[in-house]
Amino acid sequence: MRTLRIATRKSALALWQAEHVATRLRALHVDLAVELVPMTTRGDQVLDRPLAEIGGKGLFLKELEVAMLEQRADIAVHSFKDVPMLLEPGFRIGAVLERADAADAFISNSCTRIDELPRGARVGSSSLRRQAQLRALRPDLELRDLRGNVNTRLARLDAGDYDAIILACAGIERLGLGARVRSRLAPPQWLPAVAQGAIAIECREGDAAVLELVAGLGDAATQRCVAAERAMNLRLHGSCNVPVAGYCIETEAGFALWGLVGDAATGRLVRAEMEGAYADPTLLGESVASLLLERGADEILSRHADPAL
Numbered sequence: 119m120r121t122l123r124i125a126t127r128k129s130a131l132a133l134w135q136a137e138h139v140a141t142r143l144r145a146l147h148v149d150l151a152v153e154l155v156p157m158t159t160r161g162d163q164v165l166d167r168p169l170a171e172i173g174g175k176g177l178f179l180k181e182l183e184v185a186m187l188e189q190r191a192d193i194a195v196h197s198f199k200d201v202p203m204l205l206e207p208g209f210r211i212g213a214v215l216e217r218a219d220a221a222d223a224f225i226s227n228s229c230t231r232i233d234e235l236p237r238g239a240r241v242g243s244s245s246l247r248r249q250a251q252l253r254a255l256r257p258d259l260e261l262r263d264l265r266g267n268v269n270t271r272l273a274r275l276d277a278g279d280y281d282a283i284i285l286a287c288a289g290i291e292r293l294g295l296g297a298r299v300r301s302r303l304a305p306p307q308w309l310p311a312v313a314q315g316a317i318a319i320e321c322r323e324g325d326a327a328v329l330e331l332v333a334g335l336g337d338a339a340t341q342r343c344v345a346a347e348r349a350m351n352l353r354l355h356g357s358c359n360v361p362v363a364g365y366c367i368e369t370e371a372g373f374a375l376w377g378l379v380g381d382a383a384t385g386r387l388v389r390a391e392m393e394g395a396y397a398d399p400t401l402l403g404e405s406v407a408s409l410l411l412e413r414g415a416d417e418i419l420s421r422h423a424d425p426a427l
Contacts, residue, residue: 121151122331125182125191128156129267131289135317136195138292139215139335146334155191157181179320183209186320192328194320197289198313198344203352205320212321212329213336214344218288220315220365222248222303225275225290226282230300232256235282242271242280246361246422250380251308252284254387261382268293288315306376306391309363312347312356316340339368342399346375349403354379354410360422364406366399373399377406379415388415 122143126136133156140152159181182194183206198214205211229235232255242264243249249261262280264271268289275283290299319332343366356362361380366373372395380387390409396402411419 119149119151121153122193122328123153123155123191125155125157125185125194127178127182128158130293131197131268132156132195134292135197139193139195139317139319142215142335143331147331150331155185157185179206183320186322192321192325193332196318196320198316198318199286199311201313201318201320203348203356208323209320210323210329211318212332213319213334214341215317215319215335216337217340217343218315219291219302220305220310221287222308222310222314223285223287223290223299224282224301224303225272225285225298226300227275228281232282232301232303235259239281240279242274242283245284245311246359246382247309247311247363247378247380248284249382250361250385250387251303251363251378253382253385254380255385257385268295272298286310286314305365309365309376309378312351312362312364313344316344343367343373346373346396346399346403346406349400350375350377350407350410351403353404353407354415354419360419364403366402369393372396373402375402375406377410379410379418381418381421386418388413388418 124136124140126132136154143150143152159178178200185191186194224232237258238260240260240262241252242262244263244265252259252261264283268285271283271285274280287302290296321328346366347364350364351362354362361382363378366375371393374393376391378387378389388410390406390413392402392406
């Protein structure tokens, strides 16, 4: 019996996602043994500074990729929203699983919606994308950085450090904590991170046997939609330094993609939307990015320039 080893971060959510992939693989290949290889990344260790200051979301991947290069693991499982637009040479995405709820979640012990928060309420999120949209909706709120895993963030809310926090619905629901969600911040009015809610399987480039094993887990519709979102983000040079949001769905006409670039300091939002038939959804992503730039997104992006995607 062949054994496939999955590199994963040690957080409860990362372990849930890796075990979910393992369960799916075992069901798909009955003669396959699957093991998890949990590890701590630098992105998990440094929690007192924004990700942008310590190297970006790629810090969540590096140790896992090293494990694959050193043959200690065969694949790595990621929240696709945490995967840089350009992978390191020698790696590729082997499959993208069906997307869960892409919306953000408003979580509070005192209010059910953002508009119920009192003036000056403390809202926790280190995401510039979320901060920009919060600033546009409620410029009177006090926005505070908040990093750490889901349980850590909830604990800080419960300790009274914040009046509300914003998290991804998918992560909350995967951990069985859906009851904590007071309201959904849903697209297209509120836009999520690119590829939010999707799980990606990273493989070594050219590892045909492993790529064949994981291919059956891919969801074609999700893969097409996140391809459009990531193409938009790449064209905009989006990273954790840059407040870019995007959401794509399939429609009767083909695809619809909503994009946003925001300024977390001022709450200025530049939006664009396009719908149509595209044989290659990445062309839609590039078109929406171009429209955002025409509408002034470049003014915001120039202040957040980051060559590390």
